[in-house]
Amino acid sequence: MLLTIGLEIHIKLKSEHKMFCLCKNEQNFEGVLPNTNICPVCTAQPGALPVLSEDVLEKALLLGKALHCKINEVSSFDRKSYFYPDSPMGYQITQLYHPTNTEWKVSFFLDNYVTERTVHIQDAHMENDTWKMIHTWGQALIDFNRSGTPLVEIVTKPDFTTTEEVIEFLKELQRLVRFNDIGDADLEKWQMRVDVNISVRKSEKDPFGTRVEVKNINSFGMIKRAIEHEQARQEKLYAAGETFTQQTRGRDDAKSESYLMRSKEDALDYKYFPEPDLPELRLNDETIKRLNDKEIVIPHDLIKKFTQEYGFNKEYVNALISDKAVLDYFTNITDKKIDAKLVAKRIAWPIAAWMKENFTSIGSLKFTDGQFAEFLSKAQAGSLMENQLKVIMNEMLSTWKNPEEIIKEKWFDAPAIGTKELELLAKEVLESNPTIVEQYKWGKTTTIGFFIGQLMKKTWGKVSPKIAQEVFEKLLR
Numbered sequence: 083m084l085l086t087i088g089l090e091i092h093i094k095l096k097s098e099h100k101m102f103c104l105c106k107n108e109q110n111f112e113g114v115l116p117n118t119n120i121c122p123v124c125t126a127q128p129g130a131l132p133v134l135s136e137d138v139l140e141k142a143l144l145l146g147k148a149l150h151c152k153i154n155e156v157s158s159f160d161r162k163s164y165f166y167p168d169s170p171m172g173y174q175i176t177q178l179y180h181p182t183n184t185e186w187k188v189s190f191f192l193d194n195y196v197t198e199r200t201v202h203i204q205d206a207h208m209e210n211d212t213w214k215m216i217h218t219w220g221q222a223l224i225d226f227n228r229s230g231t232p233l234v235e236i237v238t239k240p241d242f243t244t245t246e247e248v249i250e251f252l253k254e255l256q257r258l259v260r261f262n263d264i265g266d267a268d269l270e271k272w273q274m275r276v277d278v279n280i281s282v283r284k285s286e287k288d289p290f291g292t293r294v295e296v297k298n299i300n301s302f303g304m305i306k307r308a309i310e311h312e313q314a315r316q317e318k319l320y321a322a323g324e325t326f327t328q329q330t331r332g333r334d335d336a337k338s339e340s341y342l343m344r345s346k347e348d349a350l351d352y353k354y355f356p357e358p359d360l361p362e363l364r365l366n367d368e369t370i371k372r373l374n375d376k377e378i379v380i381p382h383d384l385i386k387k388f389t390q391e392y393g394f395n396k397e398y399v400n401a402l403i404s405d406k407a408v409l410d411y412f413t414n415i416t417d418k419k420i421d422a423k424l425v426a427k428r429i430a431w432p433i434a435a436w437m438k439e440n441f442t443s444i445g446s447l448k449f450t451d452g453q454f455a456e457f458l459s460k461a462q463a464g465s466l467m468e469n470q471l472k473v474i475m476n477e478m479l480s481t482w483k484n485p486e487e488i489i490k491e492k493w494f495d496a497p498a499i500g501t502k503e504l505e506l507l508a509k510e511v512l513e514s515n516p517t518i519v520e521q522y523k524w525g526k527t528t529t530i531g532f533f534i535g536q537l538m539k540k541t542w543g544k545v546s547p548k549i550a551q552e553v554f555e556k557l558l559r
């Protein structure tokens with residue numbers, strides 16, 4: 083059966099302040115003493131009034147620009163009423179009728195970096211987060227630190243038909259948020275929360291099947307498992323001729339199953355109405371100009387440039403877009419007039435491998451950008467051979483020595499060996515190995531590899547295996 087998927091994503095904004103008060107906003111409140119970052123507004127004291135923080139608006143607008151949104155000069159906030167222990171006000175301030183960012187789209191590549199997709203989005207609105215409940219020792223404790231921190235909720239159209247599309251879209255969204263310093267968007271830390279709406283139908287001509295929303299998902303692996311599980315569950319129900327109503331289910335990943343949270347019959351009535359405590363939001367010229375002047379990094383455009391203009395392979399692209407710091411490092415080095423492919427190649431190996439092995443970031447490299455560029459310019463000039471470059475790079479990463487020093491130590495700067503000299507050295511190799519020469523002459527031509535190895539040792543790797551082979555083939559003719 084055909085799969086249809088829509089997403090609802092909450093992104094935690096990386097602003098300095100909470101949404102409607104001047105309390106500090108953190109991407110992560112771990113290690114912060116509970117209820118120490120609070121004020122009358124975010125604890126909903128009677129009479130306290132919200133005021134939209136300018137820096138929150140700025141991050142939300144930036145996300146809007148990154149998502150190719152139409153930015154509405156006039157927008158407003160709405161009150162979503164519900165009573166639940168995680169909300170001190172008994173309602174949430176959100177944007178339903180006139181969101182600031184509307185009509186947006188995201189283009190992304192599938193994993194092969196060849197196939198392109200574009201997803202259209204219904205809505206992207208600002209809203210404030212709830213407080214945190216901590217259940218321990220039979221007690222329910224409340225921490226207000228998170229209360230009132232800013233979120234943007236993104237609702238996509240049901241445009242996805244495979245799990246891969248969902249994952250690659252979310253990765254692109256994550257990069258957009260991270261590369262433009264809008265948020266950290268770490269799924270595991272709930273800085274990016276994803277609810278997945280899934281339905282199945284027999285063919286494209288059929289209307290959409292009954293939709294089931296799966297919540298509590300916090301990793302890409304879990305998203306994949308949740309979709310596959312829900313698809314199989316619905317197909318089984320259809321096959322058995324059973325009907326089901328629209329519902330929300332929670333994912334229990336440890337048990338590889340989902341459980342019913344609520345069905346359409348007990349859907350909440352949120353009684354939305356315009357937020358009476360906040361005036362209309364009108365963007366002034368200065369704000370719009372600041373937004374227009376701000377440069378946005380679109381990872382999808384970069385990937386396109388890397389693959390189509392530079393001809394990078396998947397391995398290079400993966401290494402470069404893994405992290406904004408890596409991307410900046412790449413740009414910094416290529417700005418020094420070093421060939422882009424050469425830089426990408428060395429970042430993909432061995433630098434990316436070194437970072438992975440040592441659980442570290444590119445910022446921990448102890449050689450300077452200048453030293454790395456100098457090393458690469460030698461590679462670019464062709465004065466060093468591939469095997470020598472590998473040796474130098476490995477030494478640089480393990481000893482942090484200057485590439486120049488390593489080149490001297492290894493005698494890689496010895497003058498190039500002329501053909502005559504090379505032939506003399508090759509003859510020495512043959513003379514000291516008469517038995518193997520004999521074997522070669524009797525038809526065991528693979529012994530040439532031994533001679534090549536000996537010659538490379540004698541020349542400190544200054545000769546390429548290909549040239550060494552030609553010399554021996556000539557001498558042994």
Ligand SMILES: [Zn+2]
Pocket residue numbers: 100103104105119120121122123124125230
């Ligand atoms: Zn506050």
